[in-house]
Amino acid sequence: MSLSFRFNSSKRAFEYTLSDSYKYVQLIDADESVAQEVVLDTEDLSHISVVAKATTATIFHLFVSNNNTNWIEVYTSASAETSYIPNPDSIPKFRYIKLSSDPAGTSGTDTVTLSICAKP
Numbered sequence: 001m002s003l004s005f006r007f008n009s010s011k012r013a014f015e016y017t018l019s020d021s022y023k024y025v026q027l028i029d030a031d032e033s034v035a036q037e038v039v040l041d042t043e044d045l046s047h048i049s050v051v052a053k054a055t056t057a058t059i060f061h062l063f064v065s066n067n068n069t070n071w072i073e074v075y076t077s078a079s080a081e082t083s084y085i086p087n088p089d090s091i092p093k094f095r096y097i098k099l100s101s102d103p104a105g106t107s108g109t110d111t112v113t114l115s116i117c118a119k120p
Contacts (some may be wrong), residue, residue: 024116033105035100061076
C-alpha cells in the first residue's frame with residue numbers, strides 16, 4: 001500500500017491518494033469567514049463520502065461535473081447549518097465532486113472542515 005499526498009496551496013488543502021484505489025481531499029479548520037472549497041477527481045471510483053462541518057452555521061454546496069469546468073449544483077443548504085453529511089447513495093455519479101461553504105463567522109475564531117473521499 002502506498003500513500004502519496006500533496007498540499008494544494010491555492011486551495012490550502014491536502015490531496016491524498018492511498019494506493020490507486022482510494023482518494024480523498026480535506027480542508028481542515030480553514031478560516032470560515034471566507035468562502036472555501038475542495039474538489040476531488042473520482043475517476044473510476046464509485047463510493048463517495050462527503051463531510052462538511054463548521055463552528056458557525058453556514059450554507060454548504062455540493063456540485064458535480066464530468067469535465068471540472070461546467071458544474072451542476074446538486075445540494076445547497078436550505079438554511080445555515082453546522083454540518084452536512086449526505087447519504088452516499090444520494091450523490092450523483094460524476095467524475096468530479098466539489099464541496100464548498102459560504103463565508104460565515106469571525107476570522108481567526110470560526111473554522112470549517114470540508115472532506116471528500118472516494119473508493120472503488
